[in-house]
Amino acid sequence: MGLPLVESALQWNSGILNANRDPKNDDVEFQITRLYSRFHSLDKGENGALSREDFQRIPELAINPLGDRIINAFFPEGEDQVNFRGFMRTLAHFRPVEDNEKSKGHDASEPLNSRNNKLLFAFRLYDLDRDDKISRDELLQVLRMMVGVNISDEQLGSIADRTIQEADTNGDMSISFSEFIKVLEKVDVEQKMSIRFLH
Amino acid sequence: MTSRAMTLAGLFLLLLTPGTGGSQVPGTDGAGDHGGPHGLDGHGANATNKAFPVLSFDYKHVQMPFEISLWVLLASLMKLGFHLIPRLSSIVPESCLLIVVGLLVGGLIRVVGEDPPILGSQLFFLCLLPPIILDAGYFLPIRPFTENVGTILMFAVVGTLWNAFFVGGLLYGVCQLEGTHLGRVDLMACLLFGSIISAVDPVAVLAVFEEIHINELLHILVFGESLLNDAVTVVLYHLFEEFAAAGGVTIKDVFLGIVCFLVVALGGILVGAIYGVLAAFTSRFTSHTRVIEPLFVFLYSYMAYLSAEVFHLSGIMALIACGAVMRPYVEANISHKSHTTIKYFLKMWSSVSETLIFIFLGVSTVAGQHHWNWTFVICTVILCLVARVLGVVGLTFMINKFRIVKLTTKDQFIIAYGGLRGAIAFSLGYLLDKVHFPMRDMFLTAIITVIFFTVFVQGMTIRPLVDLLAVKKKQETKRSINEEIHTQFLDHLLTGIEDICGHYGHHHWKDKLNRFNKKYVKKCLIAGERSKEPQLIAFYHKMEMKQAIELVESGVTPAPPNIQPKKPTERALPQLSKSREEEIRKILRTNLQKTRQRLRSYNRHTLVADPYEDGWNDMFLKRRRVMELGKKISELNNYLTVPAPAPDSPTMARARLASDPQAWSIKPKSDSIPTIQVDLASPQSPDSVNMVDEFNKPSKPTEAEEEEGLMMKAPSSSADQKERKRDKEDGVEQQRLARCLSDPGPSAEDDEDEPFLP
Numbered sequence: 001m002g003l004p005l006v007e008s009a010l011q012w013n014s015g016i017l018n019a020n021r022d023p024k025n026d027d028v029e030f031q032i033t034r035l036y037s038r039f040h041s042l043d044k045g046e047n048g049a050l051s052r053e054d055f056q057r058i059p060e061l062a063i064n065p066l067g068d069r070i071i072n073a074f075f076p077e078g079e080d081q082v083n084f085r086g087f088m089r090t091l092a093h094f095r096p097v098e099d100n101e102k103s104k105g106h107d108a109s110e111p112l113n114s115r116n117n118k119l120l121f122a123f124r125l126y127d128l129d130r131d132d133k134i135s136r137d138e139l140l141q142v143l144r145m146m147v148g149v150n151i152s153d154e155q156l157g158s159i160a161d162r163t164i165q166e167a168d169t170n171g172d173m174s175i176s177f178s179e180f181i182k183v184l185e186k187v188d189v190e191q192k193m194s195i196r197f198l199h
Numbered sequence: 200m201t202s203r204a205m206t207l208a209g210l211f212l213l214l215l216t217p218g219t220g221g222s223q224v225p226g227t228d229g230a231g232d233h234g235g236p237h238g239l240d241g242h243g244a245n246a247t248n249k250a251f252p253v254l255s256f257d258y259k260h261v262q263m264p265f266e267i268s269l270w271v272l273l274a275s276l277m278k279l280g281f282h283l284i285p286r287l288s289s290i291v292p293e294s295c296l297l298i299v300v301g302l303l304v305g306g307l308i309r310v311v312g313e314d315p316p317i318l319g320s321q322l323f324f325l326c327l328l329p330p331i332i333l334d335a336g337y338f339l340p341i342r343p344f345t346e347n348v349g350t351i352l353m354f355a356v357v358g359t360l361w362n363a364f365f366v367g368g369l370l371y372g373v374c375q376l377e378g379t380h381l382g383r384v385d386l387m388a389c390l391l392f393g394s395i396i397s398a399v400d401p402v403a404v405l406a407v408f409e410e411i412h413i414n415e416l417l418h419i420l421v422f423g424e425s426l427l428n429d430a431v432t433v434v435l436y437h438l439f440e441e442f443a444a445a446g447g448v449t450i451k452d453v454f455l456g457i458v459c460f461l462v463v464a465l466g467g468i469l470v471g472a473i474y475g476v477l478a479a480f481t482s483r484f485t486s487h488t489r490v491i492e493p494l495f496v497f498l499y500s501y502m503a504y505l506s507a508e509v510f511h512l513s514g515i516m517a518l519i520a521c522g523a524v525m526r527p528y529v530e531a532n533i534s535h536k537s538h539t540t541i542k543y544f545l546k547m548w549s550s551v552s553e554t555l556i557f558i559f560l561g562v563s564t565v566a567g568q569h570h571w572n573w574t575f576v577i578c579t580v581i582l583c584l585v586a587r588v589l590g591v592v593g594l595t596f597m598i599n600k601f602r603i604v605k606l607t608t609k610d611q612f613i614i615a616y617g618g619l620r621g622a623i624a625f626s627l628g629y630l631l632d633k634v635h636f637p638m639r640d641m642f643l644t645a646i647i648t649v650i651f652f653t654v655f656v657q658g659m660t661i662r663p664l665v666d667l668l669a670v671k672k673k674q675e676t677k678r679s680i681n682e683e684i685h686t687q688f689l690d691h692l693l694t695g696i697e698d699i700c701g702h703y704g705h706h707h708w709k710d711k712l713n714r715f716n717k718k719y720v721k722k723c724l725i726a727g728e729r730s731k732e733p734q735l736i737a738f739y740h741k742m743e744m745k746q747a748i749e750l751v752e753s754g755v756t757p758a759p760p761n762i763q764p765k766k767p768t769e770r771a772l773p774q775l776s777k778s779r780e781e782e783i784r785k786i787l788r789t790n791l792q793k794t795r796q797r798l799r800s801y802n803r804h805t806l807v808a809d810p811y812e813d814g815w816n817d818m819f820l821k822r823r824r825v826m827e828l829g830k831k832i833s834e835l836n837n838y839l840t841v842p843a844p845a846p847d848s849p850t851m852a853r854a855r856l857a858s859d860p861q862a863w864s865i866k867p868k869s870d871s872i873p874t875i876q877v878d879l880a881s882p883q884s885p886d887s888v889n890m891v892d893e894f895n896k897p898s899k900p901t902e903a904e905e906e907e908g909l910m911m912k913a914p915s916s917s918a919d920q921k922e923r924k925r926d927k928e929d930g931v932e933q934q935r936l937a938r939c940l941s942d943p944g945p946s947a948e949d950d951e952d953e954p955f956l957p
Contacts, residue, residue, distance in 0.1 A: 038701045060698040060707075063714075066688070070695040094696055096603045122689060146687055147733045159680065159739050167681050183681040186674055191346075191604045192689050195697060196704060 035091065039084050049081035050074070065145040069125050093121045096194035116181075118193040123180050134175040136160055273304070274554035292658045294406040294557050298651070301561015308562070315566035318559035323626045324508070327556050330548035331402055332515050333500050335426065336522030337545060343419045346705075350598050350606075351420060354614070355427035358590045359397055363435055365586040366579070367393025373578050384638055387443035392642050394435035395628050396583060396649055400621030401425040401515070403650075406553055407619060407658045414671040417610055421617040429515035429623075430464035436627055437511065444635055467513035471520025474503035478521070479528035479724040486726060492537035493544060496529060528724040531737075535744075556622045563625070564647050570640035579645045580652055583620070591615040609668050616661055619653040620646075683738050786828060 042054050055061060055071040064070070074082045074090045082090075095113040110117060126134045126142055139160045147156065167175045167183045175183075258265070277300050281288050287296070308315040344351070367390035374384045404425045408418055438456045442448045478499035485492045500521045507517035530538060591614050599605045606614075628646045631639045665672075694710040697703070721731075729737075 035700065041701075042699075055699065058698055060710075061695055064691055064695045064698070066691045066695055070692060070699070091696070091700065094693075122685070122692065125692065126688075142688065143684070143735070146684075146691065147735055150731055151733065151736055155736070159684075159735070162739075163680050163684060166679050180685075183679070184685055187682055187686060187689075188604065189689075192686070193693065194603050195693070195700065195702060196601075196603060 032088070035088065036084060039087055049083045050087065051081055066125065066142075069128075073121070073125060093118055094193060094195045096196065097190045113194075115189055118189055119181055119184065120177065122193070123177050132177055133172070134180070136164060136173065139163060139175070270555065270558075271551060274551055274558055277558070278550070278554050290659075292407050292410055292654075292662075294403060294553075295655050295658055297554055297557035298561040298564075298654065301558035301563075302565060303561075304558065305562035305565030309565055315562045316559075317563045317566050317629070318556070318622065318626065320626045320630045323556070323559075323622060324514075325505075327552045328402070328623070329501055329504050329514075329518060330545065330552045331405065332426070332504075332518045333497075333522055334545040334549035335401065335405065335422070336519035337496075337500075337526055337541075339519065339523050340415065340419065341523060343415050344423055345709075347416065347419060347423070350602065351423035351427060353594055353598055354420065354424040354591075356431055358424065358594055359399075359428040359431040360435075361590045361593075362397030362583075362586045363390065363394040363431075365393070365589070366397055366582045367391070369582050370575075370578060373574065385443075387439055387448075388636060388638065391436065391439035391443055391631075391636075392579075392628075392645075394432060394439055395624050395642075396579065396620060396646060397586070398428050398432040398620070398624065399425040399618045400623050401429075402553055402556060402623070403619035403621030403654055403658075404617060406557070407654075407661060408617065411662045411665050412673045413613065413665055414673055416604075417613050417617075417670070418673070420610075421614055426515060426519055430460065430467060430513040432623075432627070433511070433513050434460040434463050440631075440635075463511070463513050464516060466510065467507045467516035468520040470507045470510075470512060471503045471517035471522075472524050474499045474506070474517070475521040475524030476724070478525040479532075482525075482529045482532040483724060483726040485533065489534050489537060492533045493540045496525070496541050497544070499525070528721070531725045531729045531732075560622055560625060560647075560650065564651075567643055567647075568640050569644045569647075570638070571644055572641050575641055576645045576648050580649055583649055583653075587618045588615045591618075609670055612668070613661075613665070613670055616657055616664065619657060620650050621654070622650075625650060680739060680742060683735065687735065783832070786832065 039050065042058070043050055044054060044057070045051070052071055052075070055074070056067075061067040061071070074087065076082070076086065089112070092112040097113055097115065123134070124130070126138055128138060128141075140156060143156050143160055164173060164175060167179045169179055169182070170176070274297075277297060278293075281293055281296055305315040367386075370393065371384070371386050371389035374389065399421070401422065404421055408421065434456065438452075438459070442452065478495055481495050481499070482492060485495070500518055503517045503521040504514045507514040533541075591611050595606050595611050595614075624646050625643070628639070628643050631642065633639050636642070690706060690710070693706040697707050
């Protein structure tokens, strides 16, 4: 069960993880192996794929306000199982951006861990109905999750309104992806949304 | 400007001469004997003259405070002077100018024939240094600091060690050369000298970097390094001092040195943290004695510093730890005025200290006995530069393997170039015992030369270099609520991803710390309701308050205040003609004057005015007068409002609102306007005002008017539907205005927007 999957992962890794550089191949192999063992330890049903319950068994995720949304991000549309490939694909968003990747021009496929794609990943966590806009209600839901139960709805509403007003440039009372990017232009997303060991 | 300096210096000298001969600055050796005549008054010297002395001159008994005050005054006037000359302060950094002034003053004193005072180590370490460090520590931007703490520690510890050994070792090699006549300088002395000169100085770095506004990362790297290398410097200094006295060194001593370093650093931080927690805990109970709140902050911090110094731990690290630990909790507990006070006082003291330090450096240069040795000095300067560059490059190479955001060559250059030396090196050198170190004067000369070189050459050229290299500058804009929300969102997201990966990284531990903080620590250290307030809400409150203050400050201009151009609910002020504006101002000024008279009698112990002092008669009279005025005004322009009678006196309302953040509580409001309603009910007032209800009446609350007096509002008695709506909005605006205070405090800086624990 284990080894063939890892090898096939290593074979297509160059597609997803852009690991064509030779000196780094060892690192990449190490990371993939590590992630695979993690995948395996989460996979209690031993069927080579993770279900939502497997994720929910992680204790820290249960107390994370965004836990459910993060779990959902792993599962493609309408499916209930995610295999190792999908697992890696989602995690690939969080690789640190290499300098030489930054200076690369726009090739046909932007790597998954580019700034744009990182932001798109975060945007999709807000925008549950996939209409490419963060509406006031979606924002309220996220705020409610982050802030807890002690704050009144009205106050949260005022914060949400203020947030939308600040970001909204085309007056549609919701935040589109380009507005989202603009608002976060000062935040160092490449650093914030990167996990070091995936380097 | 120089003439001013000269007159002042001249005045100072005139007063100094009759007093003392050869006085040191108080705090080093005891003040010398005062020779010299004392003028007209003879203390019982002339028994024959029975006339009562009408005017006498007795300088002796005020001498010490007088001199201290004169020096501080000189420093402050210098500072004033520099900023009045715009071109000068943009070319030459302030520190350079101050050293030059010090040189001049020292020269003057010398010319007059007196001995100029030297920057005594005790004075420096106990009085001049702590305010600067406390200011830095209290306002330390925690988030960038913790994100880069690994890098900072590497530079501080490994970098300083490298510098010390490199400079010390190579200097020893130079001294051993035949032609230099420096054979007396042994290895230990050289190493000690190296350790003194290798530490980057926080005062100098602050002074220079504050003016060039480079980006946050570089600033925190260099500045953090200058703060944290104190532990290394302290340990190395004492180590080598001991070794030089003892003669030999063994492996055991080296091992003990390492242990000593850990003890000094961690002990300092622990001491600081303990005092910080104590200060936070004390501030929980200060809701009834707001006036002395700032004092607790200063006292606890200073005690932390002194306690660390008792055990020869790192006082600087204790001070930083104390400030950083206590700040989130203290700020949640104290009133807005106390916060402003703390900020102002810290800035003031640190500014004066810095000025004094640089002036004294200049004076000490003139005063000290120098032993100039070309080889030694030149070698020192060159070796310091080389060591710094090599150290930075080498360390960056290693560090970049672990960093996500790598340090570029430009960054490395600025870090290396920003390694300025300053007064700490001088004071440490001055502390050296002349008996054990006969070459102390030579050391001091070399130290001063290095300081001058770094401050003048590097300090002056760093600004054009920064521009030339197009280094990223500090971003001036404030943090928006979007950034705050999304940053927190990303924090949660990354914590979740880390948990899924099973990777215990940065986010994981930060999240754990935050949870621990929220669950246990905040409950202990923050009073009342604020302990449960989420970070986001606190941030939002702060932002609203700031905006309200800005609104008030922009005052009555015929143009609408343009803070948020997109905000649909904000209403533009009505256009008033100049003459009408004048009439309005005059009328309200007469009202305002009455208020100020009433303020005079509140006592020292509380900021809340006594409700019974106003006198109810006065209030009725005022009401009647105000209503007459109101009729007059409404004739002028029906957009103006009746200054409605205040249900409680403005002083009380203002004091009540301003002094107690715990009086805020969130009141649910069933209205669609995006604002926070404030419940003003407070046990102190017999008739609390519910401002929300006032919207239903056409009358308006007058607090805001009293505050600034000139914000006019739209509604008239004939409640139009549109005007009613504007009414409510303005009422809300007035509420916000009422919550804010007349004193905006020092310029808002980014540090104010820092959340409690990032």
